[in-house]
Amino acid sequence: MAQEYKERIRENIDLKEFLASKGIVWSDKGSVPKTLCMFHDEKTPSFTLSRDLKRYRCFGCNESGDVFDFLMSYEKLSFPESIKQLSNYLSWDYDETSYIDDSERRKKSNIIASEVFEVNKLAQSYFYKQLTDQRSESSKKVIDYLAKRDISLSTISKHYIGYCPDGNLGSLFSYFQLNKINKRGVMKSNLLFKKDDGNDWVDFFRNRITIAILDEKSNIVGFSGRSINETQKSKYINSKDSDVFNKSQILYGLDRASETIKLKSQAIIVEGYFDCISGYEKGYLNLVAAMGTQLSSENFDKLKKLVTYSSDTGEIVFCFDNDSAGHKAALDTILKLRENIAINFKKADKKISVKVCFPSKGKDPDEIFRSNPLEWDDMISQSKNFIEFLMEFYSKEFLLGSNKDTYKFLDTILPFVVESCDENQQSFYLRKISKLTDLDYDLLNIEAKTSMKSKFRQNNKRINNDQIIKRVIFNPEKSQEKHFLALLLQNSELFDYVKDMEEFYFSDLHFRSVFNYWKKENKVIKRDDINDDLIFIYEELESYLDEGFVSDPDLSFEIELENVKTRLAIDFQKRKLNETAVRLKEEEEHTDKDKNIIASLMLEIVEITENIKNLERSEVN
Structure with missing residues (x-):
């Protein structure tokens, strides 16, 4: 109860305003508030606040802490007295006896x-x-x-x-x-x-x-x-x-490694105690070992604070034994820490990269330190981003042999790419996924930016991954695209009329893949000759044909095909309109607005709107 109440107070206290109420005058030059330190004499302000205004630190005397630390260090209050003063400041009621009991x-x-x-x-x-x-x-x-x-x-x-x-x-x-x-x-x-x-x-x-x-x-x-x-x-x-x-809260060696981790902005997690000890003896002091192979969420957050202590970026590297057990341990650890890694990327001011490496076969870190420490340096420098590790691991599981399952591969990998990568990293990994799966990069990119970030993350609500990926790689609502392909499947001689159509008109990944395959072969390919990964699309199209949705008694197939092509173009323009509107809104909300960019985006919206109107007028009724 007391701890929860303490956290509530801490979250609701603006340290800048609270200390100002005690007569402290802040200098607002720059992005970080500063003032003369009250813990020691100085002429140049070195007492600063964190960006969230919840913690203080003096770079002159190294005093630091939160509002409770300030009251107990500077005003010499006890914890219950601090609780009482802060509750009064916030005009909150509280039971004084409960905090005395908790203190005892x-x-x-x-x-x-x-x-x-x-x-x-x-x-x-x-x-x-x-x-x-x-x-x-x-x-x-x-x-x-x-x-x-x-x-x-x-x-x-x-x-x-x-x-x-x-x-x-x-x-x-x-x-x-x-x-x-x-x-x-x-x-x-x-x-x-x-x-x-x-x-x-x-x-x-x-x-x-x-x-x-x-x-x-x-x-x-x-x-x-x-x-x-x-x-x-x-x-x-x-x-x-x-x-x-409590082994979930302890990292072996952190007492010896913490200062070096701060200086190097890098922490390396190994499996064994003797791995750490051998490394320490050779001068590698940024090593820790988890109590058990998996790192707990608490310890991940602890390391994150250390690796970003003196920098806005840091690195956490997992080094496990190079055998099936070691690979499984690395995988399990990453899956367990998925939320922590994603939160670090989405919400944290300071970013960390999470990497994985393995010693050469038959060795563990202890052996490397004792036989050839330079091999350790090379191994760490060549460590891979955890997403690359996941891609390698799951491509062997889902993209090879008779049990190939592209859907499952995407189901597993795409959430990590979207949740834990910036735009450049997303582009890099989506291109790799495109090569591994023979799926179109542009569509993967569009879906990553729109479907998974906007449609399925509104109001910070999450839906399960399986539902996300199904909507990303096969969206049954995209009926115009299905209608278009079904027309061609039924009337393959019409393909010459539309073979020059732009592939980006298709927003559904598999529909686009089918159309690209037909373009590559310069004809409509029958089901028996299609890639196994796309068989279920053909089944969907054949079911659509069986239900009689294609034929329009008032129009020829040629006119109907042209109309559907026009509707696909309209849908594409509407997607562009939506993306441009989002970019405009983001630009207008920037504190340092760029009027030229805003004007350009507004002009683009006008042009796209006009394109949509022209396309709508061209449709044959």
């Missing part, structure tokens, strides 16, 4: 978190001592294994690697008792569990190499344990979710 809950949660951090820190000390115990044969074997992976004692210490032996049940518990650690913290850490008989405590990570998981403040929030023999069921196990550990 947070205090208790913070105390428990501190206790778990202390337990985890002590556990890491235990794991490190066990790993470096030269008296233990099992520890020596683990050290030898790590040495083969070029992991030295220095690396072990630096990256919080350890070992939990399998010798004595509950030896970690004994270590906790010896150090008189807080019992509640031990229970909350989930580092121990009881055997089925309920008598003995057992180490959760027994007989495993341990890797400490740190949060962004370098607190140890949990561990991952790697198996050291093939009899163990899982290669890796992670700490169970606790008061401080």
Whole structure:
């Protein structure tokens, strides 16, 4: 409740107006409001606001935050006091006691978190001592294994690697008792569990190499344990979710990588912890690993903020193993993050590009870092935009062999192109799709710009992808185009009268493809000789003929064909009129209007309208 109310306040507070109400005077020179910082003395204004006027930052002393941070840092208010002041400012009613209760809950949660951090820190000390115990044969074997992976004692210490032996049940518990650690913290850490008989405590990570998981403040929030023999069921196990550990919210290595990610405006997500560790040792400090192969929405947004911290653009690269599992992991991750990627493109002021790359066969990033780091640089520089990866993946699945399904390919790919690309990128990928599918680029482009962006996204409502693509690639409402082709199919000798007609008169992708095929062959092609992808169009045309919709008893087929051709031209001009009207409206709404462009568009509208009138007058009744 308190968090929701806090977010409501934050969304409704204009920080510029709020601080102005406290006597702060803003300089409106430029696009970003500035003023003298109240946190330190200065002569040149360096205290600025974000574009949405929700956050502040001083480039002189690095103070930053939202309206709550300001009140608690500058005016030294508590959180409930801040809530009260801001509620009064907004003239909102609120229950003061609920925020006091919430504050107490947070205090208790913070105390428990501190206790778990202390337990985890002590556990890491235990794991490190066990790993470096030269008296233990099992520890020596683990050290030898790590040495083969070029992991030295220095690396072990630096990256919080350890070992939990399998010798004595509950030896970690004994270590906790010896150090008189807080019992509640031990229970909350989930580092121990009881055997089925309920008598003995057992180490959760027994007989495993341990890797400490740190949060962004370098607190140890949990561990991952790697198996050291093939009899163990899982290669890796992670700490169970606790008061401080939630794997969907944590990125391994972010505590070490965040500053480099900010500087490079690039984050690279790898699969394994040792991939990160080997990279760090070679100086590649912008690596993180997801807790599990898929990156969560929360972590995607976290990385987006980091890669655009010092730039308006950034790059997130997924690097998975080059096998079927790795390709599947990349695909699943992109599909899961589809909404986040689309929102980033549509609504964010700062843009990111999402890319995918794979090591050469038989290698993983850890091996590349250890054997040839230059190969890593080449691989990252050649990483592909995620849409290219999707096109390659799905073209193998839907465009090859006897199970070819162009419809399914478009159904899968086009939404990503429309949702996550600017105009230039759309053009680039639509041309690639055109070559892959033998479908006309111009129509793909028109449909991407109009049908999927305008007709099916009105009022921010979405319809399911299957419905979108069906309307894009085969729209049953386009009866004039169907009527025209049906006439020709029934009276193929009339084709010479219309073979020079412009293909862009067809707005339906498949109708246009049929007509282009006929133009290419210079005749109407019968069903038995048509491309398999277009058979269903012929079925539609034949059904239309069977229902007797073509024959007009008052007109010859020649006149009827000419009339339908005219109607197609009228429809095309109306589409142009609509597109031009939209462009005119957008231009008129610009703050820096270009009068010459507006005048040109208005003239174009007049000309198109006149064309439509002339075409309508030419139709034979």
